[in-house]
Amino acid sequence: MIFGFLVALITSVVGSITGVGSGILMKPILDLFSGYPVDVINIMSSVTVFAMSLSAMIKELKNKVTIDYNTVIFLSSGSIVGGIIGKRIFENVKQNYGSGIVGAQSAVFSLLMFLIIIYLIKGKNFKTYKIDSKIVVALVGLILGFVSAFLGIGGGPLNVVLLILLFSMSTKEASLNSIFIIFFSQIASLIYGHITYGMPKMNFILLALMVFGGIFGGILGRYMANYFSDSLMKKMFMGAIIFSFVMGITHLSTVVF
Incomplete structure (x- = not known):
C-alpha cells in the first residue's frame, strides 16, 4: 500500500508538471511490479489519473x-x-483474447513512446500549425481520448506533442491544456466502463491511497510548474517519455519471453 501511494504521488507530481499525466508513468510500473490483472491496473491507473x-x-x-x-x-x-x-x-479485445491484451497494450504503448522520442529529438524539423477548424479539433480530441482509454494512461504525452504541432503551443501551454483533456477523457471512460462492465475486484483501501496521492501530487505539481521554465519542462517531459519507454519495453519482454 505504501508502494502504491508513493507511485501515485511521485508520478502525479511529474505528470502534472509536464502535462503527460500520471498514467504514462504509473501504468508501466504497475504492469511490471504490482502483479494485478490488466483490468484492475487500468482502473487504478485511470482513477488516479482522474484525481x-x-x-x-x-x-x-x-x-x-x-x-x-x-x-x-x-x-x-x-x-x-x-x-x-x-x-x-x-473490453472487447480483453474478452476475445484474454491475457493477449497485456502484450497488445505494451506493444502499442512502447511504439507510441518511441515515436514521441523521435519527435522530441527531431522536433525542430517539424512544422507547427494553428488549426482553427472545430471539426478537425474535435477529431484530434477523439483520437487522443481513444488512445487514453485503450491504454489506460491518460494520453498525456500524445496530447502535449499534438498540441504543440497542431496548435503552435509552447510546452508549458500544452502541458496545462493537456490536463483538461485528460480530465474529460478519463471521466467519460470511467463512467461508461462502470455502467457497462462494472468494477473489477480490487483492494479499495489501496485505491483510496492512490487517489489521495494523485490529488496531492496534482496540486503540488501544478504549484511547482509555475516556477519552472519552458526549457526545464521540455527536459522533464523528455525524461518522463524515456523512462516510460524503457519500462514499457521491459514489461513487453516479460510478456513475450
Whole structure:
C-alpha cells in the first residue's frame, strides 16, 4: 500500500508538471511490479489519473490562468467520445483474447513512446500549425481520448506533442491544456466502463491511497510548474517519455519471453 501511494504521488507530481499525466508513468510500473490483472491496473491507473487531473485543473482555475477555451472545449468533447470508444474496444479485445491484451497494450504503448522520442529529438524539423477548424479539433480530441482509454494512461504525452504541432503551443501551454483533456477523457471512460462492465475486484483501501496521492501530487505539481521554465519542462517531459519507454519495453519482454 505504501508502494502504491508513493507511485501515485511521485508520478502525479511529474505528470502534472509536464502535462503527460500520471498514467504514462504509473501504468508501466504497475504492469511490471504490482502483479494485478490488466483490468484492475487500468482502473487504478485511470482513477488516479482522474484525481490528479481534477486537482490540477481546479488549482489552475483558481489561479485564473489563460486558457484557449475554444480549443479545449472541442478537444475535450472529442476526447469524451474517444474515451468511450477506447474503453469499449479495450473490453472487447480483453474478452476475445484474454491475457493477449497485456502484450497488445505494451506493444502499442512502447511504439507510441518511441515515436514521441523521435519527435522530441527531431522536433525542430517539424512544422507547427494553428488549426482553427472545430471539426478537425474535435477529431484530434477523439483520437487522443481513444488512445487514453485503450491504454489506460491518460494520453498525456500524445496530447502535449499534438498540441504543440497542431496548435503552435509552447510546452508549458500544452502541458496545462493537456490536463483538461485528460480530465474529460478519463471521466467519460470511467463512467461508461462502470455502467457497462462494472468494477473489477480490487483492494479499495489501496485505491483510496492512490487517489489521495494523485490529488496531492496534482496540486503540488501544478504549484511547482509555475516556477519552472519552458526549457526545464521540455527536459522533464523528455525524461518522463524515456523512462516510460524503457519500462514499457521491459514489461513487453516479460510478456513475450
